[in-house]
Amino acid sequence: MITPELVDLSRLQFAVTALYHYLFVPLTLGLSMLLVAMEGCYVITKREIYRDMTRFWGKLFAINFAMGVATGITMEFQFGTNWAYYSHYVGDIFGPPLAFEALMAFFLESTFAGLFFFGWKKLRPGVHWLCTFLMAFGTNISALWILVANSWMQHPVGSEFNPVTLRMEMSNFWEVISSEWAQATLVHDISGGYMTGAVFVAAISAWYLLKKRDVEFAKRSLAVACAFGLVTSIVTVHMGDESGYLVTRDQPEKIAAMEAIWDTAEAPAGLTLFALPDTERRSNALQVEFPWVLGLIGTRSLSTPVPGINQLEERNAARIASGAKAVTLLEQLRKDPSNATLLESFNVVKKDLGYGLLLRKYTSDVSTATPEMIRKAAADTIPPVSLVFWSFRGMVTCGVIMLLLFVLGFYYSVKGCPETKGLYLKLAALALPLPWIANELGWIVTEVGRQPWTIYGVLPVHISVSSLTAGEVLGSLAGFALLYSALLIVEVWLMKRFASLGPSTLGTGRYFHEKH
Template sequence: MITPELVDLSRLQFAVTALYHYLFVPLTLGLSMILVAMEGCYVVTGKEIYKDMTRFWGKLFAINFAMGVATGITMEFQFGTNWAYYSHYVGDIFGAPLAIEALVAFFMESTFAGLFFFGWKRLSRLGHWVCTFLMALGTNISAMWILIANGWMQFPKGSVFNVETMRMEMDSFWTIISSEWAQATFTHTVSAGYMTGAVFVMAISAWYLLRKRDVEFAKKSLMIACAFGLVTSLFTIHQGDESAYLVTRDQPEKLAAMEAIWNTESTPAPITVFAIPDSEARTNHAEVKIPWILGLIGTRSLSTPVPGINQLIERNVDRITRGKEAVVALEALRASPKDPALLAKFKEVQPYLGYGLLLRKYTNDVANATPEVIQEAAAHTIPSVGLIFWSFRGMVVSGLLMIVLFLAGLIYSVKGSVDKKSCYLTAAMIGMPLPWIANELGWVVTEVGRQPWSIYGMLPVDLSVSSLTAGSVFGSLAGFIVLYSCLIVVEVWLMKKFAGLGPSSLGTGRYFFENHR
C-alpha cells in the first residue's frame, strides 16, 4: 500500500544518495578538464613542472573518480527497487539515455583513464595528451546523457501516451536529445563542475603558498585554476540565465517559488534581492526588489507578465478539473477500447491527464472529486517556497564569491605577487566548500522545485513509488547513509593524505618533502 510515509522515505532516500553522489561528480568534471589544460601546457612548452602538475592533480582526480563510480552505481538500481511504477510508465524513454551513458560514455571514460595513469612511459607527449583529452571528453559525455534524461523529466517532449499499454512511449529520440532543457541543464551543470575543479586546485595551491611549500608549482597551479575558473564561471552565469528563461516559460511554479512571487507583478517584473517569505499569509516581509530585472531575464521582454503563486493555483484548478475529465475518459476507454467516441473524448483532454492523476493522492474516487479536493491538489502544485527561495540565493551568493576569488587570484598571479597576498590565500583556502554548497543547493532548486511531479506535468511523485513497506525503505536508507558516510571519510582521508604530501608524492626529487628530509 502506498502511504505518505512511504513516498516521503522513498524521496528522501533518492535525495540522500543523489546529493552524496553529487559531492564527487562536479570535482571529477572539473579536474578532468584542468588536467587537459595543464598537460596542454606541458605539450606546448616541454617544461617538466607542467607534467608534474598533471600527474599530481591526476592522483586526486583518480581518488574522486573512484568514489563517484562507487556512489553512482546504486542510484540506477533505485529506479527498479523504489520507483517501480515510474520505471514501468516511462522506462522506455528515460532508460535509453542512461543505457547509452553506461555502454558508451562510461567505458570510454574508464578506458582512457587507464591510459592516462599507465601510459606516461608508453605514449608520446602528444599521444598522452590526446588520451587525457578523451578521458575528459568521456567524463563530459557521461554527464551529458544523464542530464539529457534529467532534462526530459523537466520538460517531457518527444513522447506520447499509449492508451493500450497505459505507458509513455518515445516518438522522437532526436526531440529528447536536442531539447532546450537538455542543452541548458547539461551546459550549466558541467560548467558548474568546472568551477568546482578550479576552486579545488586554487584552494590547495593557496594552502601550499601560505606554508611556503613548492611555491613555483603552487603558483602555476593557482594561475591555471583561476584563469580556467573565471572563464567557466562567466559561462555558468550565461547558462544560468538560459535556465531561468526556460523555467519562466515552462515551469512557472518553480520560478514563483524561487522569487516568492505571490501575485502577478506589473510588467516588466522586478527581481527580489531579499525577503522573508511567509507561506501561511502568502506574503513577504522585509522585501527588497530591483525593478525590471526579472522581466528582462525571465521573459526577455518588457510586456510579458510573470505569474504569481495565487494566479498559478487558480490556473491549475482549471487544469486539474480538465485532468479529472481525462482520468474518467481513460477509465471508460479501458472498458471499451474500440469506442471511437470515447477515444475522441480522451484525446481532447489527454494533455491534462497528469494533472488529473494528482487527485489520486487526495481521493480514491477521482470521478467524484469535489471542488475542495481539486483546490487542495492545486495548492500543492506549488513547491516549498521557503526552501527554494533560500536555496536559490545561497547558490547565487556562493557563485559570486567564487568569481571574486578567481578574478583576484588571476590578477595577483599575472602581477607575480600572489604568494605574498596572505589575506587572499587564506580566503581562497577557506572558500573551498563554496562550489559544493552551490552545486548541492542548485540541485535542491531543480528537483524540489519540480514537485509534486516526478515527470513535470505528466506523472506525480506519489504514483511513481514501488509498493514497499516504509520500514524496508527506512532500513535501506539507513544503510546507504552509513555506507556513503564511510566512503566520504575515506575520500577526505585520502585527499588529505596526498594533498598533504603534495607533488613530493611523485618521487621526482624536486619537491618540498624530498628536499627537507
C-alpha cells in the same frame, strides 16, 4: 499499499543518494578538464613542472573518480527498486539515455583513465595528452546523457501518452536529446563542475603558498585554475540566465517559488535580492528588488508579467478538474478500447491527464473528487517556497564569491605576485567548500522546485513509487547512510593525506617533503 510515509521515505532515500553522489561528479568534471589544460601546457612547453602538475592533480582526480563510480551505481538500481511504476511508465524514454551513458561514456572514460594513469612511460607526450583528453571527453559525455534524461523529466518533449499501453512512449528521440532544456542544463551543470575543479585546485594551491612550500608549483597551479575558473564562471552565469528564461516559460510554479511571487508581478518584474517569505500570510517582509531584472531574464521582454502563486493555483485547479475528466475517460477506455467516441473525448483533455492524477493522493475514484480535493491538489502544485527561495539565493551567493576569487587570482597571477597576497590566499583556501554548497543547493532548487512531479506535468511523485513497505525503505536508507558515511570518511582522509603531502608524492626529489 502506497502511503505518504512510503513516498516521503522513497524521496528521502533518492535525495540522499543523489546529493551524496553529486559531491563527486562536479569535481570529476572539473579536474578532468584541468588535467587536459595542464598537460597541454606540458606538451607545448616541454616544462617538467606542468607534467608534475598533471600527475599530482591526477592522483586526486583518481580518488574522486573511484568514489563517484561507486556511488553512482546505486542510483540507477533505485529506479527499479524504489520507483518501479515510474520506470514502467516512462522507461521507453528514460532508459535509452542511461543505456547510452554506459555504452558511450563509462567505458570510454574508464579505458582512457587507465591509459592516463599507467601510460606516462609508455606513450609519447602528444599521444598521452590525447588519452587525457578522451578521458575528460568521456566524463563529459557521461554527464550529457544523464542530463538529457533529467532535462526530459523537467520538460517532457518528443513523447506522448499511449492510452492502450498506459505508458509514455518516445515519438522523437532527436527532440529529446536536442531540447532547449537539455542544452541549457548540460552547459550550466558542466560549467559548474568546471568551477568546482578550479576552486579545488586554487584553494589547495593557496594553502601551499600560505605555507611557503612548493611555491612555483602552487603559483602555476593557481594561475591555470583561476584562468580556467574565470572563463567557466562567465559561461555558468550566462547559462544560468538561459535556465531562468526556460523555467519562467515552462515551469512557472518553480520561478514563483524561487522569487516568492505570491501575486502576479506586473511587467517588467523585479528580481528579489532579499525578502522574508511568509507562507501562511502569503506575503514577503523586508523585500528588496532589482527593478526590471526578472522581466528581462525570465520573459526576455518588458511587457510580459510573471504569474504569482495565487494565480497559478487557480489556473492549475482548472487543469486538475479537466484532468479528472481525462482520468475517468481513460478508465472507461480500458474497459472499451475500441470506442472511438471515448477516445475522441479523451484526446480533447489528454494534455491534463497528469493533473488529474494528482487527485489520486486524496481519492481512489477521481470522478468523485470534491472541490476541496481539487483545491488541495492545486496547492500541491506549488513547491516549498522557503526552501527553494533560500536555496537559490545561497547558490547565487556562492557563485558570486567564486567569480570574484577567480578574477583576483587571475589578476595576481598575471602580475606574478599571488604569494604576496596573504589575505587573498586565506580567503581562497577558505572558499574550498563553496562550489559543493552551490552545486547541492542548485540541485535542491531543480528537484524540489519540480515537486509534486516526477515528470513535470505528466506523472506525480506519489504514484511513481514501488509497492514496498516504509520499513523496507527505511532499512535500506539506514544502510546507505552508514555505507556512504564510511565512504565519505575514506574520501576526505585520502584527499587530505595526498593534498598535505603535495607533489612530493610524485617522488621526483624536487618538492617540499622530499627536501625536509
